[in-house]
Amino acid sequence: MSTPLRVMLIDDEPIVGKRLGPVLEKMGCQTETFVEPAVALNRLAEQEFDVVVTDIRMEEVDGIGVLERVKALSPRTKVIMITGYATLEVAHEALAKGAFDFIAKPFEPRDMRQAVAKAAEALGLQMPEAAALMVEEILLTEESGLPE
C-alpha cells in the first residue's frame, strides 16, 4: 500500500471542511481542514502537502496569497481553487500563478473527488479507493436514473 495523499483544505466556511474532510478521508486521503488561512499557512511551513484546496475569497489572506505561499514552499504541490461567482478575474490570475484546477461554488462532493483524483494522477500517485468510489458513483447515478 502506497502512502496516502496528503490533502489540505482551507475554507472560511466551517461546514465545507466539516463535510468534505470525511469525504476525502473516505477516498483514502490524509486530510487536514482549516478555517483560518493564517493557521493553514503556518501548518504549511511544517508539513508538505500533495494537494491544497483553498477558497479564493477569504478574510485576512485570500486564495491567491495561499497559492503564492504554497508554490513558494513546495512547487510540486497541486493547488485547487474554489471559486465563486464574480471572481472569474481572480481565477485567471490564479491560473497564471500556477493553480492546478478550479471548482466553482456551489459544488458536490463528487466534483471535489474528481478534482483531487485528477491532481493525484498528475502527481503520479495512485488512488485505488478513489477509483473504486468513482465507479460506484457512476453505477449509483445510473441505477437511480434520475432525469436531470
Added chain:
Amino acid sequence: MTSIPQNQPPAVGAGGQAERTRLAERAEGIRRALVERPRFSLRLQMYLGFLAAFILSAGVAVALVYNFHDMENKIRFLEIVNDYVMEVEQARRFEKNFLLYGSNLSDALDSVFQAEQILTRNAGELAAVMGPGWSQVMLPKLRGYQALLERLGRLQGAAGAQGGPARQDLQARVRKEGQEMVSAALALLSKEKASLSTTTRRSRQILIYSLALLLVVLVLNAYLLGIRMLGSINRFGEYANRIAAGDYTPITPSRRYRDEFTDLALAINAMIQELENREAVLIQSHKMRAVGTLTSGVAHELNNPLNNITLTAHVLQEDYAGLSDAERQEMIADVVQEAGRAKKIISNLLDFARETGSQLEPLDLPHLLQETIDLAANQIKLLGIKIQLQSSDNLPRVHGDSQQLRQVFLNLILNAIDASAKGGKIQVIVVPADEPNYVAVKVIDFGSGIPAHILPSLFDPFFTTKGRGKGTGLGLSVSQGIVAKHGGRIMVSSQAGQGATFTVVLPVTTIPAELGEGRHPEPANRAKA
C-alpha cells in the same frame, strides 16, 4: 393584482398609493385656496388706473371748455359795451356842439338811438353777463338822457336863442346825466375787463393744477402697479430658486385676491408636481441600479450557504445508512441554518428594493447607517474593503424618510467603494455638525480622491468618470435631491490621491408636532438656496 395605469410612473408600486392620494388631496386643497379668492386682476388695475386718469382729464377738459365759453361771453360783452360807450361818447360830443353852437342835436339823438339799438340788439348777451336786471341799469339812464336831449331841442325850437334859466337848468342836467351815463358804462367796462382777466387766470390755474394732479395720479398708478408686479415677480424668483434647490413644496396663497400671477402659481404648482413625480421615478430607478450593483455581492455571498446546503445534502444522501442519528440531525440542522442565512442575505436587499411610500419618522442615525453598511456588506467583503462606523453619543434627534436616506448613504458608500483600492478602508462617522442644529454624517475614503477641476460638476446629473455601463452619474444628484428635501446639504472635500470626504448635514428636529402633516421638518435655520 391590479395592473398599473399607463400614465403613472411604472416604478411606483402599491406602497405609495395612500401617500399619493394624500398628496393629491393636499395639492387640490392648495389649488382651491389659490382659486377661491376674489379676483382682482392686474389688467383690471391697469384699466382702473387709466380710467382714473381719463376721468380726471375729461373733467379738466370740461372745466376748460366752460371757462372758454365764459371768456367768449365776456369778450363779446366787452365789445358790446365798448361799442355802446363809443356811441354814447359820440352823442356827448354832439351834445357839446349843440350846446356851444346849437348844431348837431339830431346827430346826438341819432347816436343815442344807435346806442339804444346796440343795447336792445344784444339784449341776450348783456343778460348773460349782467343778469336779467341789466335793462334796469342801462336803458333808463339812456332813455332819461334821450328825453332830456329832446326837451332841450324843443326848448331850442321855441326860444330860438340861448339863455333862460330853464334852459340853463336843463343843460346842466343833460351834462350831468350824460356824464353819469358815460362813467357808469366805463365802470362797467373796467369791471368786466377785470372779470375777464380773472377768468383767464382761472383757465391757466386749472391747466397747471390739473396737470400736477394728473401727474400725481399717473405716478400713483405706476407706483401701485409697480409694487404689485415687482413684488410678485420677486416672489416668483424666490420660488424658482427654492424649486431649483430641490424644495418642492407647492406655492400657497400669499395675498387676499387672485390675479394673473395666480394662474402662474397654478402652472408652477402643476410643474412642481410633475417634477416631484419625475424625481420619485428617478430616485426609484437609481435605487434599482444600486440594487443591481449590490447583487454581485449578494450572488457571491449566496453561494456560501448554497454550497453548504449542497454539500451537506449530498453527503447525507451518499452516506445516509452509515451515519449515526446524531450526525444526521446535525446535518439537517446545518441545512436549516444555512437556508435561513440565505434568506437573510436576500431579504435585506429585497427590503431595500421594495418601494415604500415616503414617510417621515424619528431616525436612529447610527442604526440606519449600520443597516446601510449591512446592505453593502457583501460587496464590501467581496472587494476586501474594511468599513468602520463611529458615532458620538447622545446625538440630537433627526426626522426623515429612512428609506430615502439609506439610499443616500448607500450611494456615498458605493462611491467610496468604487474609489477605494482593494483592501482599502472606509470610515462612516455621525457627529453633531459644526453649525448648530445640524447633524453631520461623514463618509470618508482613502481612495483615488477627486481632482479639483471636476469638484464643481460632481453633483450635476449624469456627471460620471466611470466607464460606460459602470456609472450613470445620477448617484450624487439624486442624493442631493433627497437631502435637500430634508432641509439638509451634501458637501465634499477632497484632494486627488488623498481620498474624499462626503458630509451630509441634516437639520435637527425642533418642532416635532408639525411632522404628522407630511411637511418636511422645518429646521430652526434652514439652509438658504
